[in-house]
Amino acid sequence: ARLVVLVSGSGTNLQALLDARAGQPAPDYEIVAVGADRGGIAGLERAERAGIPTYVCRVRDFATREEWDAALAGETAAHAPDLVVSAGFMKIVGPRFLELFGGRLINTHPALLPSFPGAHGVRDALAYGAKVTGCTVHFVDDGVDTGPVIAQRAVEVLDADYTDGGAALHERIKEVERRLLVEVVERLARDGCTFEGPDMRRVRLGH
Numbered sequence: 001a002r003l004v005v006l007v008s009g010s011g012t013n014l015q016a017l018l019d020a021r022a023g024q025p026a027p028d029y030e031i032v033a034v035g036a037d038r039g040g041i042a043g044l045e046r047a048e049r050a051g052i053p054t055y056v057c058r059v060r061d062f063a064t065r066e067e068w069d070a071a072l073a074g075e076t077a078a079h080a081p082d083l084v085v086s087a088g089f090m091k092i093v094g095p096r097f098l099e100l101f102g103g104r105l106i107n108t109h110p111a112l113l114p115s116f117p118g119a120h121g122v123r124d125a126l127a128y129g130a131k132v133t134g135c136t137v138h139f140v141d142d143g144v145d146t147g148p149v150i151a152q153r154a155v156e157v158l159d160a161d162y163t164d165g166g167a168a169l170h171e172r173i174k175e176v177e178r179r180l181l182v183e184v185v186e187r188l189a190r191d192g193c194t195f196e197g198p199d200m201r202r203v204r205l206g207h
């Protein structure tokens, strides 16, 4: 499967997807491009080191959000992806992007959705006093972190986590998240998925 990965920061989820392919004779997926909403980030350097084409679409370079959304969709479509993976991409894509990639666009989020959606899932779980949090890989729909859940994994919250604003907790979540994302991408690339259940939200990986 042809993958485009969208990043906004350090790109360690992207790196996990790159590392999982290394050394595989017939990998289930290939990362054909990496897109970002800003330049000068480690995620883009990781792509460049791997010889993967990159593109940057900054919101501020466009007169309207809709034009940014259309440009991001166009740049992404140019690489003819089978699956688009938002891996730490910190912008909400719009109608044009969803029109082109809805249903084959997934996101990874560092909390157990529907708890703690949005840009501060780790901090919000700590602030709430949650004892267990974790990560979620889900299909992106027109909401914020509201699409059908594909996979989740739990991570314990420790007393020590309250002393550093969630940095250690987010690192522990990211270790789990990277493995979960690779597992989900490999299964989707290899076997696809089916939606089951009366409201068509229950995702079954593979046939």
Ligand code: GRF
Residues within 6 Å of the ligand: 007, 008, 009, 010, 011, 012, 013, 014, 043, 087, 088, 089, 108, 109, 110, 174, 177
């Ligand atoms: C990940 O935990 C992702 O879920 C969240 O931001 C983090 C990005 O990490 N949105 P990286 O850029 O993949 O290292």
